[in-house]
Amino acid sequence: MVDRLLHRGREAAAPGDPRDEVWRRVKLARHLGRPRTLELLGEMADEVVELHGDRGFGDDPAIVAGLARIDGRRIAFVGQQKGADTEENVRRNFGMPHPEGYRKAMRVMELAERFGLPVVTFVDVPGAHPGPESEERGIAEAIARSIGLMIRLRTPVVAVITGEGGSGGALAIAVGDVVLALENAVYSVISPEGCASILWRTADEAPAAALAMRMSASDQLALGVIDGVVAEPGEGAHADVRETARRLKSAIVTRLDQLAAVPLDELLEARYRRYRAIGPYTEVAAPAVAQPPSRGLTDRLRDLLDPGRWAAGVPLPGSSRRDEPPAHEDV
Amino acid sequence: MPIKLPSFRPRRDDYPPDLWTKCPSCGEMLFNKQLDKSDRVCPTCDHHFRLSAAARLELLLDPGTFEERDAGLQSVDPLGFVDQKPYPDRVAAAQVATGLRDAAVRGIGAIEGRPVSICVMDFGFMGGSMGAVVGEKVARAAEDAIAARIPLIVVSASGGARMQEGTMALMQLAKTIAVLERRRAARVPYLSLMTDPTTGGVFASYAVLGDVNLAEPRALIGFAGARVSAGTIAQELPPGFQRSEFLFDHGFIDRVVHRRDLRTELVQLLRYLRPADGSSGDGVEGDTRWGFRPMGFLSQLADRVVPEIGPPPGSSGSERSSEERASGEAKRG
Ligand SMILES: [Zn+2]
Numbered sequence: 001m002v003d004r005l006l007h008r009g010r011e012a013a014a015p016g017d018p019r020d021e022v023w024r025r026v027k028l029a030r031h032l033g034r035p036r037t038l039e040l041l042g043e044m045a046d047e048v049v050e051l052h053g054d055r056g057f058g059d060d061p062a063i064v065a066g067l068a069r070i071d072g073r074r075i076a077f078v079g080q081q082k083g084a085d086t087e088e089n090v091r092r093n094f095g096m097p098h099p100e101g102y103r104k105a106m107r108v109m110e111l112a113e114r115f116g117l118p119v120v121t122f123v124d125v126p127g128a129h130p131g132p133e134s135e136e137r138g139i140a141e142a143i144a145r146s147i148g149l150m151i152r153l154r155t156p157v158v159a160v161i162t163g164e165g166g167s168g169g170a171l172a173i174a175v176g177d178v179v180l181a182l183e184n185a186v187y188s189v190i191s192p193e194g195c196a197s198i199l200w201r202t203a204d205e206a207p208a209a210a211l212a213m214r215m216s217a218s219d220q221l222a223l224g225v226i227d228g229v230v231a232e233p234g235e236g237a238h239a240d241v242r243e244t245a246r247r248l249k250s251a252i253v254t255r256l257d258q259l260a261a262v263p264l265d266e267l268l269e270a271r272y273r274r275y276r277a278i279g280p281y282t283e284v285a286a287p288a289v290a291q292p293p294s295r296g297l298t299d300r301l302r303d304l305l306d307p308g309r310w311a312a313g314v315p316l317p318g319s320s321r322r323d324e325p326p327a328h329e330d331v
Numbered sequence: 332m333p334i335k336l337p338s339f340r341p342r343r344d345d346y347p348p349d350l351w352t353k354c355p356s357c358g359e360m361l362f363n364k365q366l367d368k369s370d371r372v373c374p375t376c377d378h379h380f381r382l383s384a385a386a387r388l389e390l391l392l393d394p395g396t397f398e399e400r401d402a403g404l405q406s407v408d409p410l411g412f413v414d415q416k417p418y419p420d421r422v423a424a425a426q427v428a429t430g431l432r433d434a435a436v437r438g439i440g441a442i443e444g445r446p447v448s449i450c451v452m453d454f455g456f457m458g459g460s461m462g463a464v465v466g467e468k469v470a471r472a473a474e475d476a477i478a479a480r481i482p483l484i485v486v487s488a489s490g491g492a493r494m495q496e497g498t499m500a501l502m503q504l505a506k507t508i509a510v511l512e513r514r515r516a517a518r519v520p521y522l523s524l525m526t527d528p529t530t531g532g533v534f535a536s537y538a539v540l541g542d543v544n545l546a547e548p549r550a551l552i553g554f555a556g557a558r559v560s561a562g563t564i565a566q567e568l569p570p571g572f573q574r575s576e577f578l579f580d581h582g583f584i585d586r587v588v589h590r591r592d593l594r595t596e597l598v599q600l601l602r603y604l605r606p607a608d609g610s611s612g613d614g615v616e617g618d619t620r621w622g623f624r625p626m627g628f629l630s631q632l633a634d635r636v637v638p639e640i641g642p643p644p645g646s647s648g649s650e651r652s653s654e655e656r657a658s659g660e661a662k663r664g
Contacts (some may be wrong), residue, residue, distance in 0.1 A: 132553070132568055132569055134554070135553055135573060135581075136569075136577075136581050137581070138581065138582070138583050140538075140539050140554040143554070144535050144539050144540050147504055147536070148507055148509075148512050148540070151508060151512055162559055165498075167532075168501070168531075169555070171502075186497060189492050189493075189494055189496075189501040189532075190492075191417050199414035199415065200414055200415065208414075209414070212410065212412050212413060212414060213494070213498070215411050215498075220498060223409065223497075223499065225498045225499075234356050238352075275502065275506050276470065278463075278499070278502040278505070279463030279467065279496070279499045279502055280407050280463055280499065281464045281467055282404075282405050283403045284403045284405050285403055
């Protein structure tokens with residue numbers, strides 16, 4: 001699957017095409033050799049104690065969580081964990097968490113709050129696991145609750161996008177007082193392939209979608225979604241894991257020390273205001289757009305335009321579904 | 332030339348679409364006037380057609396009580412997003428088609444005389460997708476509910492976050508959840524109604540977080556698109572996957588409610604779930620504790636104290652004003 005993701009969606013583009021630049025970063029963010037949460041912690045921490053299980057269902061191998069000591073500072077950590085090879089990827093579900101992964105994350109974050117440990121998260125996920133079991137056990141509920149917990153968690157939170165920041169599955173552990181990203185990390189509301197297949201009607205336009213969504217770390221910094229970008233050495237994080245971890249450690253420690261100096265109430269209020277204010281819109285004084293015709297007629301017009309309407313009578317096997325899910329992949 | 336007998340087999344032209352609608356579920360041809368009368372539920376098979384925001388408000392609220400707020404909120408184009416078409420053009424086209432400014436309408440209304448802060452989504456506007464405007468409207472609806480201490484109702488109908496606003500749309504999950512967390516701490520009730528469809532980031536934020544989660548029958552509700560689920564996982568999907576009843580069976584929806592019963596059920600729930608006023612809940616029946624009562628505990632104190640001692644002679648008495656306030660509020664409730 002990783003191979004499929006890595007190799008599809010590439011079309012020859014003109015030299016100097018900005019799509020090349022962003023797509024190069026998408027490929028780096030997905031690089032099989034990119035250091036994951038445990039590798040980064042292994043380099044930057046004096047000690048790591050991984051904790052397991054969500055206390056309700058099981059232990060999700062796609063999310064790791066626990067306690068660690070970085071530069072003498074005690075922290076709690078949470079992060080997605082993709083595999084370093086196919087075998088490990090299969091075991092870890094390609095880093096796509098099920099609900100129990102996010103519930104384990106919440107459990108450890110609550111533990112951190114209880115014992116006054118700051119939380120550091122490492123975000124690297126194509127998206128939450130989209131399978132039936134994930135839905136059955138409430139992936140949407142787990143994501144929403146995790147976001148809510150991180151907004152009210154009474155301890156400093158530093159989130160780092162280290163690889164793929166894939167949609168709600170990423171945001172579920174990426175709410176923080178400070179959000180950092182590695183230089184070649186990407187962050188988006190939907191995968192570029194998903195976006196392209198909906199808006200361009202072909203996944204081959206993924207580089208165009210990646211560009212349109214401005215998913216690179218530097219673009220996300222400009223948009224105010226993240227607060228800082230940590231430069232990667234040489235060819236990228238995979239080329240020098242130790243140096244990447246050293247730079248990341250320095251950035252994290254600096255931020256943790258800054259946050260530790262802020263009274264908790266102020267920290268929580270600033271965190272709230274950050275997310276309350278995000279997302280630009282405008283306010284116009286003019287009255288509503290021309291009123292549509294009577295309710296019945298509008299609805300009838302909509303029914304005519306409703307793609308599900310004409311697909312009637314062709315239910316999918318086993319589900320009696322008559323309309324495809326609307327424009328979304330996950331989120 | 333043989334005489335052609337009139338055929339009883341309907342031809343296409345016999346059902347002009349401005350008069351008739353084919354039920355996508357049972358195939359029945361439904362006369363539009365009849366469909367409108369049944370709140371757009373198929374009389375044969377109970378298929379719930381999608382409702383516009385206006386029709387939804389009409390269905391749920393007391394006639395003439397809706398007072399729209401923030402009607403002027405409008406999307407901007409934070410990314411300069413162009414696919415086959417620039418994003419502002421898509422917004423403009425949706426505005427013309429629906430008469431709405433964006434995919435949600437919010438305001439204050441009343442249900443059986445009780446004030447509520449309500450936000451309803453409209454799938455007809457770019458698939459009900461959530462960008463910054465929708466997120467802001469949900470957030471403000473929750474803030475109004477907290478400020479006035481009245482229940483919050485959000486009716487979802489959405490394909491998820493709006494791709495054209497990129498991570499700005501994704502961040503609306505955090506924005507809406509942040510305000511809903513404050514709402515929870517303020518002990519103001521929130522009823523979430525999920526309608527067809529409620530998917531992606533809308534489901535994974537405010538829709539799933541109701542104090543009580545309701546859904547219309549057979550609505551598509553889920554996080555990942557079923558196409559994606561099946562495609563990525565190469566696995567057969569269970570029957571009824573991502574329908575209201577499936578979510579109900581797995582414990583994420585409290586009640587699946589037929590459209591004709593929605594108002595009744597909302598009223599019933601709101602009778603139990605009232606904004607906590609800081610006094611200990613005694614569960615006493617009656618409407619006197621309903622509504623906007625920032626000083627509710629004073630009024631209750633007055634209710635108990637005033638009749639016994641009565642106003643002191645010649646006193647303009649603060650107790651009296653409390654009592655008046657209490658009775659005034661009882662009427663409003
Ligand atoms: Zn029908």
